[in-house]
Amino acid sequence: xxxxxxxxxxxxxxxxxxxxxxxxxxxxxxxxxxxxxxxxxxxxxxxxxxxxxxxxxxxxxxxxxxxxxxxxxxxxxxxxxxxxxxxxxxxxxxxxxxxxxxxxxxxxxxxxxxxxxxxxxxxxxxxxxxxxxxxxxxx
Amino acid sequence: xxxxxxxxxxxxxxxxxxxxxxxxxxxxxxxxxxxxxxxxxxxxxxxxxxxxxxxxxxxxxxxxxxxxxxxxxxxxxxxxxxxxxxxxxxxxxxxxxxxxxxxxxxxxxxxxxxxxxxxxxxxxxxxxxxxxxxxxxxx
Amino acid sequence: xxxxxxxxxxxxxxxxxxxxxxxxxxxxxxxxxxxxxxxxxxxxxxxxxxxxxxxxxxxxxxxxxxxxxxxxxxxxxxxxxxxxxxxxxxxxxxxxxxxxxxxxxxxxxxxxxxxxxxxxxxxxxxxxxxxxxxxxxxx
Numbered sequence: 001x002x003x004x005x006x007x008x009x010x011x012x013x014x015x016x017x018x019x020x021x022x023x024x025x026x027x028x029x030x031x032x033x034x035x036x037x038x039x040x041x042x043x044x045x046x047x048x049x050x051x052x053x054x055x056x057x058x059x060x061x062x063x064x065x066x067x068x069x070x071x072x073x074x075x076x077x078x079x080x081x082x083x084x085x086x087x088x089x090x091x092x093x094x095x096x097x098x099x100x101x102x103x104x105x106x107x108x109x110x111x112x113x114x115x116x117x118x119x120x121x122x123x124x125x126x127x128x129x130x131x132x133x134x135x136x137x138x139x
Numbered sequence: 140x141x142x143x144x145x146x147x148x149x150x151x152x153x154x155x156x157x158x159x160x161x162x163x164x165x166x167x168x169x170x171x172x173x174x175x176x177x178x179x180x181x182x183x184x185x186x187x188x189x190x191x192x193x194x195x196x197x198x199x200x201x202x203x204x205x206x207x208x209x210x211x212x213x214x215x216x217x218x219x220x221x222x223x224x225x226x227x228x229x230x231x232x233x234x235x236x237x238x239x240x241x242x243x244x245x246x247x248x249x250x251x252x253x254x255x256x257x258x259x260x261x262x263x264x265x266x267x268x269x270x271x272x273x274x275x276x277x278x
Numbered sequence: 279x280x281x282x283x284x285x286x287x288x289x290x291x292x293x294x295x296x297x298x299x300x301x302x303x304x305x306x307x308x309x310x311x312x313x314x315x316x317x318x319x320x321x322x323x324x325x326x327x328x329x330x331x332x333x334x335x336x337x338x339x340x341x342x343x344x345x346x347x348x349x350x351x352x353x354x355x356x357x358x359x360x361x362x363x364x365x366x367x368x369x370x371x372x373x374x375x376x377x378x379x380x381x382x383x384x385x386x387x388x389x390x391x392x393x394x395x396x397x398x399x400x401x402x403x404x405x406x407x408x409x410x411x412x413x414x415x416x417x
Binding site for chain 1: 142179183185222223236269270272
């Protein structure tokens with residue numbers, strides 16, 4: 001049994017941004033030498049997500065608009081969390097919709113993906129340094 | 140350590156449909172011979188979900204109505220993704236609510252479930268061939 | 279390879295409640311002796327969640343208000359599931375937003391967490407005995 005740990009770092013320029021990380025995850029899986037197993041990819045910050053969906057800019061614009069409708073940033077005073085001096089309560093809500101983590105199968109040394117699956121880091125309160133954890137387990 | 144991989148195939152008649160797959164997952168876990176470990180069950184398509192909830196038709200009708208309220212299919216022109224020629228942007232949104240995957244514990248050779256847990260394949264853009272991945276890890 | 283199983287029990291006083299379980303999970307991970315691996319923490323009931331977010335009471339109040347807006351408890355007659363004699367259809371919906379499970383990495387014998395990650399049991403139909411499963415896998 002083999003266990004491998006790694007981290008990816010981000011510092012987005014926008015408050016909200018989706019960053020494709022499939023190639024980084026694939027590279028780290030290859031480096032681990034694990035041929036059969038699983039990789040956990042999880043946001044280590046509670047205003048960010050890791051999720052799997054389409055690499056299509058129109059869809060990403062739809063997500064942005066939809067998440068703003070379900071959990072609007074403004075007015076920031078509508079959230080009790082923001083009384084602590086934060087303005088990111090909406091980011092904590094958006095992250096619950098999009099999820100914290102994904103677990104991806106590794107088969108014959110590769111991410112075992114369907115035709116359109118791509119892994120994204122979803123940032124909802126960016127412009128500061130944050131990281132994502134990868135934990136690979138297998139043989 | 141033992142790792143086992145399998146796939147389930149679907150081709151639903153309706154655009155949206157929930158298919159109970161607990162028995163298929165249980166059978167594949169049994170076939171794997173793994174007595175203690177985990178099974179990852181994940182949708183390989185980005186307009187579909189795997190989720191765990193109740194096997195009750197009224198609840199499934201509630202989910203359908205609720206998901207249509209949160210992310211309506213019509214008008215399809217409201218989504219930028221649909222300018223690519225697709226009409227399934229809503230399916231990409233619905234799948235984020237319901238989730239991509241579940242990880243289920245295997246204890247003494249069986250799915251370690253509470254009294255009402257059932258695994259479902261959730262289709263949001265069906266009428267074509269799609270698949271679900273099972274990755275079993277354990278001993 | 280080492281696999282360890284444990285359960286946590288809850289009986290909340292309120293219908294809806296968030297219970298911090300990070301310390302319980304950390305204790306069970308320590309008891310397992312696993313130094314490198316993963317722990318699955320999952321709700322065994324379909325009207326409850328396990329999720330990771332901030333231990334901040336204002337945010338929890340925001341979650342409560344937001345989930346009630348997205349999936350209101352009243353009027354209970356709006357849900358077909360409640361025709362079965364239940365009044366908890368909203369709880370099945372809320373749990374899909376907040377999620378069933380988390381998978382957490384174990385590194386050097388500890389939960390490999392970002393600065394603010396805390397694990398919560400999210401109850402949406404409480405006042406009765408329910409449990410959460412922990413499955414630890416690693417070495």
